[in-house]
Amino acid sequence: xxxxxxxxxSVTDTNGRPDGSMLPAPPSEPExxxxxxxxPATAELFQEIVRLGPRERDGLWLPAxxxxxxxxxxxxxxxxxxxxxxVPTPAAIAKIAAFVEDRRLLEVGAGSGLWAKLLSEVGxxxxxxxxxxxxxxxxxxxxxxxxxxxxxxxxxxxxQQVDGAGxxxxxxxxxxxxxxxxxYERPLAIEALSAFRGDELVYIxxxxxxADDFFRVELATAWQLVETVSLPTWPxxxxxxxxxxxxxxxxxxxxxxxxxxxxxx
Ligand SMILES: C[S@@+](CC[C@H](N)C(=O)[O-])C[C@H]1O[C@@H](n2cnc3c(N)ncnc32)[C@H](O)[C@@H]1O
Numbered sequence: 166x167x168x169x170x171x172x173x174x175s176v177t178d179t180n181g182r183p184d185g186s187m188l189p190a191p192p193s194e195p196e197x198x199x200x201x202x203x204x205p206a207t208a209e210l211f212q213e214i215v216r217l218g219p220r221e222r223d224g225l226w227l228p229a230x231x232x233x234x235x236x237x238x239x240x241x242x243x244x245x246x247x248x249x250x251x252v253p254t255p256a257a258i259a260k261i262a263a264f265v266e267d268r269r270l271l272e273v274g275a276g277s278g279l280w281a282k283l284l285s286e287v288g289x290x291x292x293x294x295x296x297x298x299x300x301x302x303x304x305x306x307x308x309x310x311x312x313x314x315x316x317x318x319x320x321x322x323x324x325q326q327v328d329g330a331g332x333x334x335x336x337x338x339x340x341x342x343x344x345x346x347x348x349y350e351r352p353l354a355i356e357a358l359s360a361f362r363g364d365e366l367v368y369i370x371x372x373x374x375x376a377d378d379f380f381r382v383e384l385a386t387a388w389q390l391v392e393t394v395s396l397p398t399w400p401x402x403x404x405x406x407x408x409x410x411x412x413x414x415x416x417x418x419x420x421x422x423x424x425x426x427x428x429x430x
Contacts, residue, residue, distance in 0.1 A: 207286045211255060217244055218252045219399045234400045241399045246315055249279040250346035251369045251404045252397045260394045261343075261367055262287045264408045268365060271339035273329035273357045274347050278322030280369070281343075285322065292339060294325045294332035329357035341365040347376045355379040366409040371402050388412055 219237065244252075262284060272281050275293035285291045300318040318324050327335060333342070340363035347354035347370070354376035358366070366388060370376070384390075394406040 207283065210283075211253075214248060214252060217248070219397050237400050242314075247277065247317055247320065249277060251280075251406075252399075253280055253283050254396060257394045257396055257406050258283045258287055260392065261406065261408070262289050264367070264392070265289055265341045265365060268340040268363070269336075269338060270341045270343055270367070271332060271336045271363075272343040272345070273332050274344060274353050275322070275324050276316035276318060276345075277320040278318075278324045279320070280345055281324075282321040284343075291322070291343075292325070292332075292336050293319075293322050294327050294329070294336075295319075296328040297326045329353040330360045333357050333360040337362065339363060341367065343367045343369075344376070345369040346374075347380070349375050349377055352377065352379070355383060358383055364411040366411075368407045368409065369396075369404065371398075371404050374402070384409065 217240070219241070220233070258280075265284075267290075269290045269292065270284065272278075272291060272293045273295070275281055275295045276299070278293045281291040281293035295316075295318055297318055299314060299316045318326075325332070329347075333339075342357065342361050342363060342365070344354055344357065344367070347357075347368075354368075358380060366384075368376075368384075372381070388409040389412040390407060391410050392408045394408075396404040396406060398404040
């Protein structure tokens, strides 16, 4: 018999004969958690995101930094439209997946569906929705978009066309809610959160540019920040993943007038 591999001390098959064909399977290579997490096609997508996403330029002297800042504006604009307003990383995806566990995750204002796709690749059950108001069809439509920005809706993942609060009501069985860069000039975030009855919220963005004060007050009142994950960000932006768990829930809160939804008398 050929020399035994080092991890085998003795081999005896059921007939009591040493037999190479009966060798136990070699121990598997220690699993690389990132390989488990990211299938090959997704790994390529992450490489693309790194290539087209924000560039590290911290060490530059001031004039060069200013030039870089200006260059990054057009790169960012393209990235926002084609990928996402926040730059996902494998670590952020893993953290969100671990937080959400086996809950169904509803994303509202999902745009291209990039985050939904990456989360679904690691086993999260995701439903992505967006009202399509920022989706560019023709150049004319693009110019009339409320923000002046456009997104390629559903580029990475099926995105149902429905407004935020309607999506929450339609998918009332989803226990976790995802909001990535909800606009600050429209009430998407507070409307979706007010209608939501689940217990986990994933909010991604920069506080100074997303959602509104009603949303912030609601979070401060009824939600507990559990963890944050920092993300690569564009110059002047501070993008972070915030993981929240519902802190209090009772009928008096459910009935509390929401100035955003109930006109004040
Ligand atoms: C800043 S973009 C962010 C898109 C996506 N989350 C991302 O990170 O790329 C805001 C998105 O919210 C959507 N949106 C705006 N108002 C909405 C509403 N009332 N209901 C649902 N989606 C809305 C827009 O169509 C747009 O796709």
